[in-house]
Amino acid sequence: SDPGLVERARAAKAALGDRVFVLGHHYQRDEVIEFADVTGDSFKLAQQAAARPDAEFIVFCGVHFMAESADILTTPDQQVVLPDLAAGCSMADMAVLGQVEDCWDALVELGIAGTTVPVTYMNSSADIKGFVGRNGGVVCTSSNAKRALDWAFERGEKVLFLPDQHLGRNTAVLEMGLTLDDCVLYDPHKKNGGLTAEQLTNAKMILWRGHCSVHGRFTLENVQEVRRQRPDVNVLVHPECRHEVVQAADYVGSTEYIIRALDAAEPGSSWAIGTELNLVRRLANAHPDKEVMFLEKTVCYCSTMNRIDLPHLVWSLEELVAGRVPNQITVDADTSRHARTALDRMLALP
Numbered sequence: 564s565d566p567g568l569v570e571r572a573r574a575a576k577a578a579l580g581d582r583v584f585v586l587g588h589h590y591q592r593d594e595v596i597e598f599a600d601v602t603g604d605s606f607k608l609a610q611q612a613a614a615r616p617d618a619e620f621i622v623f624c625g626v627h628f629m630a631e632s633a634d635i636l637t638t639p640d641q642q643v644v645l646p647d648l649a650a651g652c653s654m655a656d657m658a659v660l661g662q663v664e665d666c667w668d669a670l671v672e673l674g675i676a677g678t679t680v681p682v683t684y685m686n687s688s689a690d691i692k693g694f695v696g697r698n699g700g701v702v703c704t705s706s707n708a709k710r711a712l713d714w715a716f717e718r719g720e721k722v723l724f725l726p727d728q729h730l731g732r733n734t735a736v737l738e739m740g741l742t743l744d745d746c747v748l749y750d751p752h753k754k755n756g757g758l759t760a761e762q763l764t765n766a767k768m769i770l771w772r773g774h775c776s777v778h779g780r781f782t783l784e785n786v787q788e789v790r791r792q793r794p795d796v797n798v799l800v801h802p803e804c805r806h807e808v809v810q811a812a813d814y815v816g817s818t819e820y821i822i823r824a825l826d827a828a829e830p831g832s833s834w835a836i837g838t839e840l841n842l843v844r845r846l847a848n849a850h851p852d853k854e855v856m857f858l859e860k861t862v863c864y865c866s867t868m869n870r871i872d873l874p875h876l877v878w879s880l881e882e883l884v885a886g887r888v889p890n891q892i893t894v895d896a897d898t899s900r901h902a903r904t905a906l907d908r909m910l911a912l913p
């Protein structure tokens with residue numbers, strides 16, 4: 564990266580000192596990760612956002628829903644900055660509050676809302692988290708989805724899982740003993756999700772029709788191909804991958820889990836990894852004694868994560884030095900209160 568920009572980032576961070584706390588998700592570019600005070604998966608970053616109540620500014624190098632969650636979990640005096648406002652998440656955009664309310668109304672009409680617990684993946688907007696908090700539900704991330712579903716099934720007979728069908732299905736079927744027949748797919752663009760009253764009533768898991776466009780690109784053929792080429796390969800994927808990919812993999816887990824698995828791996832071992840490319844490249848560089856491959860042939864970055872680059876980070880930090888707060892992310896008080904309830908339930912999971 565540009566040495567001038569590196570110098571400017573260092574100088575701005577030094578000028579701000581403890582007033583700023585920079586968080587970086589594992590999918591961020593190397594040039595950005597270099598300036599993160601802490602890196603993590605979505606769960607760790609949610610915990611860390613609340614860990615420095617003395618820092619005036621939280622610069623969130625990640626995507627919009629993460630910055631919103633940080634705003635919800637920090638004190639009212641702290642200001643959260645997202646270096647590029649275009650850093651959204653296509654999966655989070657697949658669940659819009661009005662659609663979720665329509666779905667809930669359909670469950671009320673059928674008399675099954677009272678026994679349904681809504682669970683939303685962290686990758687959702689603050690107003691979806693608020694809806695879930697208001698209706699007795701919980702947030703989860705890829706590192707605690709099973710515990711969140713256990714929590715939900717202790718409180719209800721069925722779960723409405725938002726917005727990632729794959730995380731919901733993979734956790735329910737591969738970790739909790741539910742069957743594929745226990746799950747139905749609710750399409751927000753169709754009346755009653757495109758489902759009959761009987762299907763909705765009989766389902767244990769109502770899965771929202773959302774997915775991650777990055778992880779959706781990995782296929783069962785990718786897994787089979789890499790096993791043909793390297794019979795001793797360990798296939799390690801993120802739970803946002805399709806069901807058949809996760810089923811065929813050897814290990815599945817969050818970004819933080821993937822990093823720890825590589826740290827613990829034997830020298831000389833071979834790994835094919837199904838997650839975002841910035842992270843896989845960083846792992847390959849960090850483990851020259853192991854063979855680390857990307858599960859797919861084509862380049863597969865998360866384009867919105869990649870919006871945050873060194874020029875945007877430098878601009879944000881220099882604005883803060885100049886006494887201005889750029890790209891501040893704020894969630895309104897009412898939404899924030901209910902979303903906080905759902906996030907606190909997650910943070911309190913055993």
Ligand code: 13P
Pocket residue numbers: 589603604605606652686704705706775803816817818819
């Ligand atoms: P985790 O870092 O929690 O595994 O999440 C992956 C992801 O897609 C974030 O957008």
Ligand code: SF4
Pocket residue numbers: 626651652653654655686775776777778803839865866867868
């Ligand atoms: Fe969203 Fe997928 Fe990108 Fe994560 S990797 S931010 S889920 S689009």
